[in-house]
Amino acid sequence: xxxxxxxxxxxxxxxxxxxxxxxxxxxxxxxxxxxxxxxxxxxxxxxxxxxxxxxxxxxxxxxxxxxxxxxxxxxxxxxxxxxxxxxxxxxxxxxxxxxxxxxxxxxxxxxxxxxxxxxxxxxxxxxxxxxxxxxxxxxxxxxxxxxxxxxxxxxxxxxxxxxxxxxxxxxxxxxxxxxxxxxxxxxxxxxxxxxxxxxxxxxxxxxxxxxxxxxxxxxxxxxxxxxxxxxxxxxxxxxxxxxxxxxxxxxxxxxxxxxxxxxxxxxxxxxxxxxxxxxxxxxxxxxxxxxxxxxxxxxxxxxxxxxxxxxxxxxxxxxxxxxxxxxxxxxxxxxxxxxxxxxxxxxxxxxxxxxxxxxxxxxxxxxxxxxxxxxxxxxxxxxxxxxxxxxxxxxxxxxxxxxxxxxxxxxxxxxxxxxxxxxxxxxxxx
Amino acid sequence: xxxxxxxxxxxxxxxxxxxxxxxxxxxxxxxxxxxxxxxxxxxxxxxxxxxxxxxxxxxxxxxxxxxxxxxxxxxxxxxxxxxxxxxxxxxxxxxxxxxxxxxxxxxxxxxxxxxxxxxxxxxxxxxxxxxxxxxxxxxxxxxxxxxxxxxxxxxxxxxxxxxxxxxxxxxxxxxxxxxxxxxxxxxxxxxxxxxxxxxxxxxxxxxxxxxxxxxxxxxxxxxxxxxxxxxxxxxxxxxxxxxxxxxxxxxxxxxxxxxxxxxxxxxxxxxxxxxxxxxxxxxxxxxxxxxxxxxxxxx
Numbered sequence: 001x002x003x004x005x006x007x008x009x010x011x012x013x014x015x016x017x018x019x020x021x022x023x024x025x026x027x028x029x030x031x032x033x034x035x036x037x038x039x040x041x042x043x044x045x046x047x048x049x050x051x052x053x054x055x056x057x058x059x060x061x062x063x064x065x066x067x068x069x070x071x072x073x074x075x076x077x078x079x080x081x082x083x084x085x086x087x088x089x090x091x092x093x094x095x096x097x098x099x100x101x102x103x104x105x106x107x108x109x110x111x112x113x114x115x116x117x118x119x120x121x122x123x124x125x126x127x128x129x130x131x132x133x134x135x136x137x138x139x140x141x142x143x144x145x146x147x148x149x150x151x152x153x154x155x156x157x158x159x160x161x162x163x164x165x166x167x168x169x170x171x172x173x174x175x176x177x178x179x180x181x182x183x184x185x186x187x188x189x190x191x192x193x194x195x196x197x198x199x200x201x202x203x204x205x206x207x208x209x210x211x212x213x214x215x216x217x218x219x220x221x222x223x224x225x226x227x228x229x230x231x232x233x234x235x236x237x238x239x240x241x242x243x244x245x246x247x248x249x250x251x252x253x254x255x256x257x258x259x260x261x262x263x264x265x266x267x268x269x270x271x272x273x274x275x276x277x278x279x280x281x282x283x284x285x286x287x288x289x290x291x292x293x294x295x296x297x298x299x300x301x302x303x304x305x306x307x308x309x310x311x312x313x314x315x316x317x318x319x320x321x322x323x324x325x326x327x328x329x330x331x332x333x334x335x336x337x338x339x340x341x342x343x344x345x346x347x348x349x350x351x352x353x354x355x356x357x358x359x360x361x362x363x364x365x366x367x368x369x370x371x372x373x374x375x376x377x378x379x380x381x382x383x384x385x386x387x388x389x390x391x392x393x394x395x396x397x398x399x400x401x402x403x404x405x406x407x408x409x410x411x412x413x414x415x416x417x418x419x420x421x422x423x424x425x426x427x428x429x430x
Numbered sequence: 431x432x433x434x435x436x437x438x439x440x441x442x443x444x445x446x447x448x449x450x451x452x453x454x455x456x457x458x459x460x461x462x463x464x465x466x467x468x469x470x471x472x473x474x475x476x477x478x479x480x481x482x483x484x485x486x487x488x489x490x491x492x493x494x495x496x497x498x499x500x501x502x503x504x505x506x507x508x509x510x511x512x513x514x515x516x517x518x519x520x521x522x523x524x525x526x527x528x529x530x531x532x533x534x535x536x537x538x539x540x541x542x543x544x545x546x547x548x549x550x551x552x553x554x555x556x557x558x559x560x561x562x563x564x565x566x567x568x569x570x571x572x573x574x575x576x577x578x579x580x581x582x583x584x585x586x587x588x589x590x591x592x593x594x595x596x597x598x599x600x601x602x603x604x605x606x607x608x609x610x611x612x613x614x615x616x617x618x619x620x621x622x623x624x625x626x627x628x629x630x631x632x633x634x635x636x637x638x639x640x641x642x643x644x645x646x647x648x649x650x651x652x653x654x655x656x657x658x659x660x661x662x663x664x665x666x667x668x669x670x671x672x673x674x675x676x677x678x679x680x681x682x683x684x685x686x687x688x689x690x691x692x693x694x695x696x697x698x699x700x701x702x703x704x705x706x707x708x709x710x711x712x713x714x715x716x717x718x719x720x721x722x723x724x725x726x727x728x729x
Contacts, residue, residue: 245581
């Protein structure tokens with residue numbers, strides 16, 4: 001009996017040793033990776049296709065996929081971080097990158113870049129820098145992005161309205177009025193994420209909205225946003241807040257969907273988003289809607305326009321297979337076949353060689369996005385992006401959305417809202 | 431060996447052993463997490479960092495949090511309208527289902543069904559679709575020639591009522607409890623009343639209702655706690671507490687604080703405040719008990 005037990009114990013020990021060995025980062029050997037991203041139907045389909053391609057090239061590396069919508073992603077990821085079961089590779093965002101690095105959740109990628117396991121030789125230095133926090137490089141941009149206005153091109157054409165880049169605030173208000181008078185279709189400058197336009201209006205004056213020291217500028221600087229909103233509500237051309245509640249995802253964004261064609265006031269001719277959103281929105285659009293892309297309205301476009309990494313891939317410090325994970329990101333960046341599938345859905349590819357080579361496969365919306373990005377990145381057309389938002393900015397942005405709603409409902413004047421927002425932001429940041 | 435056997439078969443010990451699965455679960459999944467959350471409520475914790483002790487700051491911050499007060503308003507409004515409505519509804523349906531008929535079994539099952547589904551995500555999604563601007567409700571209104579452009583979810587006075595309606599619709603579990611205790615009321619009391627010429631409403635208010643008060647009390651306490659803790663419908667139907675925080679119920683705000691606004695310490699403090707509030711209201715109910723709850727026998 002005792003002998004049997006001894007044999008049994010030895011066997012277990014041997015087995016567990018073997019499994020320990022398998023856990024070590026062994027790039028040629030087997031590796032199980034988990035890839036996490038926030039997505040939408042188009043993105044999920046394309047990502048899965050690229051994961052399959054990768055597996056065909058690296059048959060020993062298995063990738064498990066984990067995806068949820070943006071709204072659920074960060075909460076779930078933080079929970080995984082505490083629980084110790086984070087994915088090996090995660091999609092990261094500019095707004096969260098710093099916090100994740102500061103708390104030691106991401107790996108410094110420099111060793112992999114130096115050894116070319118993560119091959120970034122065709123990536124411009126300036127793009128590489130987008131992933132730098134302090135000394136290290138913690139994330140690789142997987143696409144370039146610019147803040148922009150999407151508009152319903154066919155609608156504006158039919159009304160004889162032409163849009164050109166760098167329109168002023170007054171141009172924007174005039175177009176909004178004309179569209180409303182001509183078709184009954186309204187404008188959306190506030191609902192969804194009000195901070196996009198608020199930030200542009202502050203950048204006009206060289207003000208950075210959110211920084212660890214507090215809110216930039218003076219309370220009065222925040223009033224223009226609410227003033228335009230009040231004007232739009234009073235004159236009728238801005239979409240009603242009550243018509244926005246309950247909408248979900250790209251499919252029900254008022255720029256592509258209004259439910260009932262007999263009720264044009266449920267639709268909007270524009271939306272303020274980042275340029276990579278075009279693919280998803282265009283795919284979700286009703287027939288006959290073609291989206292165009294132009295700069296955000298601004299009286300000082302060179303100061304307000306900006307571009308940045310649309311999103312990143314990063315390797316988490318909990319991974320057992322960092323090298324395999326680096327190989328995956330490298331494949332993602334450099335493979336023609338992969339980028340032929342991905343196109344510009346996550347932003348324009350960062351490898352210049354890849355971007356040139358896949359241009360011929362671009363759909364019309366990919367071309368629109370990449371031409372727009374070319375315009376914004378040319379010298380003199382934009383100013384560097386604001387520093388990453390400090391932690392807890394989500395609270396402030398949520399409050400801005402609440403204030404936009406309240407102003408639209410007539411519960412606050414523009415002046416009260418501006419003061420309230422300024423004070424709230426300082427209360428959270430300081 | 432015999433001593434051990436004797437020890438195990440002692441009544442007290444046997445009881446503890448039988449209850450052990452529950453006790454272990456209670457400690458591991460409730461007591462320990464509660465203690466951890468109590469600790470977090472005194473720290474600055476974002477979920478990603480190492481919690482650092484800040485004393486009572488999370489609690490004092492609540493006093494200045496305007497959004498928290500809006501969420502209190504939404505929660506109390508929800509609880510204090512949906513709970514009485516649900517109980518009245520449950521009692522009315524229970525009275526109807528008391529009558530013996532051949533279909534009564536099917537009816538009981540059918541009326542109970544919403545309660546099985548009610549808290550679920552699927553019904554909440556259905557609810558959102560029904561009340562959305564192009565939803566079923568508006569289509570029906572359109573069919574009878576009424577205005578069909580109204581967004582029930584977008585109006586600050588109607589949005590919370592879509593949630594209340596959903597809560598009232600889930601009256602099944604209260605109904606079953608009412609049904610059971612209605613059957614307990616001895617037939618002789620009713621017979622005596624009818625011989626004395628008591629009217630139907632008088633019989634209800636003088637016999638049925640007083641004898642039901644212990645059940646009403648039980649339902650009231652349970653449903654009130656549920657009402658304060660409502661989460662799923664608001665989370666699915668209006669998601670952010672829209673419009674203008676009128677549906678931002680307490681637990682939804684707590685969730686957003688924890689997962690969206692990186693303030694897990696604050697959210698933990700909120701949870702403890704809610705515990706105190708529930709304890710307070712339950713205590714009040716128990717104090718008032720002796721004034722309106724009939725606890726004597728039937729004879």
